[in-house]
Amino acid sequence: MTTEAIGSAVTPPMGVERRYPPARAGIDPDKDKGWLRRIAPVVMAHRVLFFGSMALALVAMLMQVAIPAVVRLTIDDVLADGSATAEATADRLWVYVLVVLGLGVARGLLTVTYRYGLYRTAFEIDTDLRTLLYEHLTTLSFSFYDKTHSGQVISRANSDIRSVQMFLTFAPLISMTGVMFVVALAYMLSIHVLLTVVAVLPLPGVYLLGKRLRDQVFPLSWIVQSRVADVSTIVDENINGVRVVRSFAAERSQINELAKAATRLRWAGVRTVDARARHNPVIENLPRIGTLLVLVYGGWLVIQGDVSEGTLFAFTAYVTMLQAPFRTLGLFLMLGQRARASADRIYEIFDEQPQVVDRPDAGELVDVAGLVEFDDVRFGYDAGPPVLDGFSLRIEPGETVAIVGRTGSGKSTIARLLARFYDVDGGAIRIDGHDVRDVTQLSLRAAVSTVADDPFLFSVSLADNIAYGDPTADRVAIESAAATAQAHAFISALPAGYDEVVGERGYTLSGGQRQRVAIARTALLDPPVMVLDDATSAVDVSVEQRILDALRRRDDRTTILIAHRLSTIAAADRVVLLEHGRVRASGRHSELMATEPAYAEVLAHLEEDFEAELAARGDGERSTIQLPIGDGP
Ligand SMILES: Nc1ncnc2c1ncn2[C@@H]1O[C@H](COP(=O)(O)OP(=O)(O)OP(=O)(O)O)[C@@H](O)[C@H]1O
Ligand SMILES: [Mg+2]
Numbered sequence: 001m002t003t004e005a006i007g008s009a010v011t012p013p014m015g016v017e018r019r020y021p022p023a024r025a026g027i028d029p030d031k032d033k034g035w036l037r038r039i040a041p042v043v044m045a046h047r048v049l050f051f052g053s054m055a056l057a058l059v060a061m062l063m064q065v066a067i068p069a070v071v072r073l074t075i076d077d078v079l080a081d082g083s084a085t086a087e088a089t090a091d092r093l094w095v096y097v098l099v100v101l102g103l104g105v106a107r108g109l110l111t112v113t114y115r116y117g118l119y120r121t122a123f124e125i126d127t128d129l130r131t132l133l134y135e136h137l138t139t140l141s142f143s144f145y146d147k148t149h150s151g152q153v154i155s156r157a158n159s160d161i162r163s164v165q166m167f168l169t170f171a172p173l174i175s176m177t178g179v180m181f182v183v184a185l186a187y188m189l190s191i192h193v194l195l196t197v198v199a200v201l202p203l204p205g206v207y208l209l210g211k212r213l214r215d216q217v218f219p220l221s222w223i224v225q226s227r228v229a230d231v232s233t234i235v236d237e238n239i240n241g242v243r244v245v246r247s248f249a250a251e252r253s254q255i256n257e258l259a260k261a262a263t264r265l266r267w268a269g270v271r272t273v274d275a276r277a278r279h280n281p282v283i284e285n286l287p288r289i290g291t292l293l294v295l296v297y298g299g300w301l302v303i304q305g306d307v308s309e310g311t312l313f314a315f316t317a318y319v320t321m322l323q324a325p326f327r328t329l330g331l332f333l334m335l336g337q338r339a340r341a342s343a344d345r346i347y348e349i350f351d352e353q354p355q356v357v358d359r360p361d362a363g364e365l366v367d368v369a370g371l372v373e374f375d376d377v378r379f380g381y382d383a384g385p386p387v388l389d390g391f392s393l394r395i396e397p398g399e400t401v402a403i404v405g406r407t408g409s410g411k412s413t414i415a416r417l418l419a420r421f422y423d424v425d426g427g428a429i430r431i432d433g434h435d436v437r438d439v440t441q442l443s444l445r446a447a448v449s450t451v452a453d454d455p456f457l458f459s460v461s462l463a464d465n466i467a468y469g470d471p472t473a474d475r476v477a478i479e480s481a482a483a484t485a486q487a488h489a490f491i492s493a494l495p496a497g498y499d500e501v502v503g504e505r506g507y508t509l510s511g512g513q514r515q516r517v518a519i520a521r522t523a524l525l526d527p528p529v530m531v532l533d534d535a536t537s538a539v540d541v542s543v544e545q546r547i548l549d550a551l552r553r554r555d556d557r558t559t560i561l562i563a564h565r566l567s568t569i570a571a572a573d574r575v576v577l578l579e580h581g582r583v584r585a586s587g588r589h590s591e592l593m594a595t596e597p598a599y600a601e602v603l604a605h606l607e608e609d610f611e612a613e614l615a616a617r618g619d620g621e622r623s624t625i626q627l628p629i630g631d632g633p
Helices: 035-044 049-080 086-139 142-147 149-190 193-200 202-238 240-248 251-304 309-350 411-418 441-447 462-469 475-484 489-491 511-525 541-550 566-570 589-597 597-617
Strands: 372-380 386-395 400-406 426-431 448-451 531-532 559-563 574-579 582-587
Touching: 035 049, 035 086, 035 309, 049 086, 049 149, 049 309, 086 149, 086 309, 149 193, 149 309, 149 475, 193 251, 193 309, 202 240, 202 251, 202 309, 240 251, 251 309, 372 411, 386 411, 386 582, 400 411, 400 566, 400 597, 411 426, 411 448, 411 531, 411 559, 448 511, 462 475, 462 511, 475 489, 475 511, 475 541, 489 511, 511 541, 541 566, 574 589, 574 597, 582 589, 582 597, 589 597
Parallel strands: 400 559, 400 574, 448 531, 531 559
Antiparallel strands: 372 386, 372 426, 574 582
């Protein structure tokens, strides 16, 4: 087993201990190995239960083979023994009956036990895979999430893990029926070769018919699955996008879409049932043809005196038993193929390496004074054109700097790089002189907090949303953070106050209320470096001023304001104009207005762009009253 298995060492989030049993082993990271060998460490971690159950299954199946053999002896040795008295025969009969009964009961108990064991192993492995996958996902960088569909990740976590788990449950069972087949066949051959040949005659037919059914039904079942997905996508989009659907009065056309998808699903469903209905009776009755052949030929042999009545009985029992592996062989192959494809998709995620990782010798960033330096930074997303190129900016501890630039100029990118969501392609970013790549990500993100313009809230209470970064915070701390963000008044006015559970992604709140909750969430942590990325864009100008004032009560905090609005910019000690990926100008608002024509021009455009964006978004609570700012701080 490899010690460096993927997903075996993940740091827990800040101050939270792991409260679940870790997976005992990880996936083998060697990509050249086959899928079963890569998953082997996870399975082997449960080897006692897994192989123990398989051994029990083997014993149970051997008992199943033994029962007809014992009955054969009973018929031939006890019942057909003409020399014994009736009483002696009855006594011996009882012994045999008890042996058969004992075998039957033992087999039943073993079956219960091994099934429990196998299913249990499968679910343990299922849980391990989910834990490993989720732990691995938490280590992956934003560059992975940028290019990945969240739906795909979720479906991988669910259906792919499930198909691997199904294979791991059924494959051992099916291979055990193979062993049972070999033992029964050997026993039959030792009694009568030709009768054995007659008994196995229908087996190829069983296999071929089963294969034909699968060839018809499985493509159909894929179609059914994908059409179920189509239907749920439409339903999901309509429910999530209900505001858009309603505002464009598109209900009718959406229902038509849904009806179309549902009709297509029905077609596939009916075709599946049809194929099953035609094949299943044939498949179920094939064993009877086998029994018939054995009875005809075997009966003739009995009349000839070639085989005993007991043998004939045993053979009719084995005919059915022999068919089990043939019926399931196809299922085995199909499950195998599917599990392999699923495993490959799961491994694709496991093989994804995090781009941003802590150095082995990374230190903790503590006692941050708040000196932020961007030193000749070059950065582009995923081999795209550089967004920042030659970007240099020094922000003193306690300084508030506004970054201004046209939309798409890279302002949010600066915030993401400072929190090290991505690594720079060139140059360096330093906090208090420490390169952000030399400190742990946890300590860096504890020091640098960003509030985004469209914050994500969780469907929990407002108190829990605000305390998200520090679940141990008490009500006093939560309320004081809310007060800083000017959110206390509106939260108190809600029916359940701080215990009000917000709707999905916070959509029961207005845009400006959501932003204020997000600011409270960051204010609670009171970080030494704070980035407000358009975080007050949907808040009233007067409320915004109160928020910025409250945040400035801690005057040693370094603050970066990314702003579209004059009122926000006015709150800064210094304004930096970002253009073509670098700092074009820097200074007080009034200075720049006077000396830098490009600055005045960008500001004029900003208001236009911003009004257009706000109109399109339509959920702001911002008033249209503009502060008469022209000469700023
Ligand atoms: N995750 C991403 N993957 C690829 N390209 C991105 C990604 N995020 C942003 N970009 C691109 O990088 C450039 C800068 O984006 P950024 O979000 O930093 O702009 P911004 O200045 O914050 O704009 P806005 O004022 O509209 O918020 C844009 O051209 C954008 O298309
Ligand atoms: Mg932005």
